[in-house]
Amino acid sequence: MHPLLRSAKNLGFYLIAWLVPIVLIACTLRLSSTSSWTDSFTLAASFGLPYALFCLTPWYLCRMLPLRDEHLLKALLNHLAAAFVSGVLWLRVAGYLLPERLTPNLMPMFAAGILVYLLSVALHYVYLTIEASKEAIRREQEARVLAREAELKALKAQINPHFLFNCLHSISALTSIDSAQAREMCIRLSDFLRNTLRLGEKESIPFGEELALVNTYLAVEQVRFGSRLRVERHIDPHCEGCSVPPLLLQPLIENSVKHGIAGLVDGGTIRLNASCDNGSLRVTVENDFDPDSPAPRKTGMGLANVRNRLAARHGDLGRCDVNVTESSHRVDLLLPCQGFNS
Amino acid sequence: MTTIRALIVDDEELARRVLREFLSNEADIEVIGECANGFDAVKVIAEEHPDLVFLDVQMPKLDGFEVLELIGPDPAVVFVTAYDTYAMKAFDAHAVDYLLKPFNRDRFETALARARQRVRSSAPPTERVEPMELAALARAPEQFAQRIVVKDGSKVSIIPVDKLDYVQAQDDYVELHSQKKSYLKQQTISSLESALDPKQFVRIHRSSIVNIERVNKIEPYTKDSRIAILHDGTQLPVSRSGYARLTALLEGRT
DSSP: OOGGGSSHHHHHHHHHHHHHHHHHHHHHHHHHSSOOHHHHHHHHHHHHHHHHHHTTTHHHHHHHSOOOGGGHHHHHHHHHHHHHHHHHHHHHHHHHHSOTTOOOOHHHHHHHHHHHHHHHHHHHHHHHHHHHHHHHHHHHHHHHHHHHHHHHHHHHHHSOHHHHHHHHHHHHHHHHHOHHHHHHHHHHHHHHHHHHHHHHTSSOEEHHHHHHHHHHHHHHHHHHHGGGEEEEEEEOGGGGGBEEOTTSSHHHHHHIIIIIGGGOTTOEEEEEEEEEETTEEEEEEEEEOOTTSOOOSSOOHHHHHHHHHHHHHHGGGOEEEEEEOSSEEEEEEEEEOOBOOO | OOOEEEEEEOSSHHHHHHHHHHHHTOTTEEEEEEESSHHHHHHHHHHHOOSEEEEESSOSSSOHHHHHHHHOSSSEEEEEESOOHHHHHHHHHHSSEEEESSOOHHHHHHHHHHHHHHHHSSSOOTTOOOHHHHHHHHSOTTOOOSEEEEEETTEEEEEEGGGOOEEEEETTEEEEEETTEEEEEESOHHHHHHHSOTTTEEEEETTEEEEGGGEEEEEEOSSSOEEEEETTSOEEEEOHHHHHHHHHHHHHHO
8 A cells, every 4th residue: 555545644634735836826727827826826726636646546557567677658648658658547537527617728637647646656656666785684683682692592502511510520529539620620611601601602703712702612621531532733823813603613623522522532633724825814623523423413513503603694605514534524614715804 | 459451432522631630549440441432341341350430422333222221230330311301211210320410419429329339339330220221211212223233253244234134132132133244142032122223123923023124025844834035045033923013014015
């Protein structure tokens, strides 16, 4: 339904607005001819008020014929035809309304009618375009809010109770063995939790901060696993400025520990590589695992989250590939490296 | 009073040290050793016959339930775990006790008192549950065994279910066939059947279960029975109800 017809108030304002040109036309008629005031007003109103309503009709046609390059001619012809028909109908209606003694020259009226109709078409298109862009902005904001909520939910789900309870148990063990190390472990664990919460709230962080978080995590796990957990890092320092979603890497490292190292009697190595070239950041997380322990069937909530978040942010430019060989598991991440600015 | 011989099984050194520290004050307990993985645990338990085992659940090679499955009913077992909703249900019902990490000395003493009672009373508890059933209780619903563990003396074999071809019942045992080898395990065929994914394994006869992917063809045998021929040439009898289950499964898969 036409927005002006949705409420009586809107329609009222619209018709009152039309009174301005009607009064102006009446005055012009009175001053430029011998017509009386009554005749001038009758004439202006009989033509003006019906036309106010005719000028609302392009709404429907404009909505049916959105302005696109390939349809421009079709739209133009349709509107011209509609203008012609409206013009004829309008003059007939006005003819009924006019007292018989008034016989204005219809040709210039008709021409003016066509022009006003086309003006109305243009205004309707402007209105529709503004509405469409408002809608697009609203939808984009909605999508952002949804994506953000999804991320937060994902992050909350990732705080792993196993990890937490095992750490607390290690601390409990250390209190009587080595109280200084127990305190150190408390501090490392607190650092990790604090950073997880702090970084999780942000939309983007420099890759360097994500690496620092991963290092804190690994420092905690090192206390639990001792020499069973070995880490090799090859990080190009240039990458540390790349902007990444927070906790992108951490769940992958956690998976490596949980599904890889923890299942190996003699432990294993986590290899973390990062390089950046041609504006993209390439990160690889590789770990050994026990070939006798088949991967759990519901693999990687964490991995699915990483994948979804990359897709939401970068579309086709973000990639997350998994490669599994006999005894090693590798995840390759590829994402655009946008310099961090905040 | 005889000493209780206890074994500590946990893959984390610090966790083992907590138990050792708590046990060191107990005059009637002797710690005979520590194991860092399930394989070692099964081996040491078979050789040393401890009275009491503190058993971690999440471990490399064999997890706590698999160890329990393989060691038989003799030792009293106290599970030690960080967090596992389903497992806790199982413990509540059937284990001597379980300790949730981290635990304090009071909680530890309670568990130890229960274990003492169990060890000192010569008769095993009347309502003992088959370890396999306990393991099933500990699995999340709709989740089937990923692998089967078998012990021969102190040697442990792990058979991933994807590599299991077929199973035949032999009295109280099941004979598992995988990659041209066979393994004997003390378990009923029904309890094994319920642990396996019914989309992959079907009970084709009172005494056999087959991996559907190994079946090559099915041929008539007598008026009422058929015979399944596997890709490796093995022939297995198929009963009438087994044939119905097999065709239902095959239709469901296509």
